[in-house]
Amino acid sequence: DHREMGGDGKVFTLEEVSQHTSNQDCWIAIDGKVYDVTKFLDDHPGGDEVILTSTGKDATDDFEDVGHSSTAKAMLDEYYVGDIDSATVPTKTKFVPPPSNQTQSNQNKSSDFLIKILQFLVPLLILGLALGIRSYTKSPSS
Numbered sequence: 225d226h227r228e229m230g231g232d233g234k235v236f237t238l239e240e241v242s243q244h245t246s247n248q249d250c251w252i253a254i255d256g257k258v259y260d261v262t263k264f265l266d267d268h269p270g271g272d273e274v275i276l277t278s279t280g281k282d283a284t285d286d287f288e289d290v291g292h293s294s295t296a297k298a299m300l301d302e303y304y305v306g307d308i309d310s311a312t313v314p315t316k317t318k319f320v321p322p323p324s325n326q327t328q329s330n331q332n333k334s335s336d337f338l339i340k341i342l343q344f345l346v347p348l349l350i351l352g353l354a355l356g357i358r359s360y361t362k363s364p365s366s
Contacts, residue, residue: 234258234305234306234307235306235307235308235309236251236258236305236306236307236308236309237308237309237312238253238280238281238282238308238309238312238313238314239312241253241258241279241280241308242279242280242281244260244262244279245276245279245280246276247262247265247272247276248262249262250262250265250272250275250276250279251279251305252275252278252279252283252287253281253282253283253284253308253313254282254283254284254287254300255284255287256307256308256310256313257300257304257306257307257308258304258305258306258307258308259300259303259304259305260303260305261275261303263303264299264303270290274290282308282313282314
């Protein structure tokens with residue numbers, strides 16, 4: 225059974241981890257591991273707010289973005305409660321653009337919209353410039 229990996233390490237689903245999001249009971253998932261950081265909330269230099277906003281999801285990026293020291297990473301081991309079932313974590317879409325999800329089509333829509341505006345505006349600008357130049361050059365020079 226894959227849930228027995230790592231000896232006595234428990235395996236939690238992201239959903240299970242998501243149930244621990246209060247400052248009385250706070251779990252976070254970083255790098256595939258689950259940590260119960262409830263006791264640490266008071267000691268966190270960034271305040272407990274920061275940690276609480278990283279609950280209920282894969283907090284690896286949040287953790288890495290802040291650039292935690294190796295000391296911070298070592299401290300995490302104290303709070304380790306098990307591993308996260310990777311099948312329950314939404315796959316990272318940082319480097320691979322998803323084939324057809326909502327944000328993609330929205331981006332396309334807005335760029336289509338932009339192109340339409342440009343297709344409409346550019347000729348108008350050219351026309352306006354041409355007319356402006358024509359009336360300017362037409363004005364009697366005497």
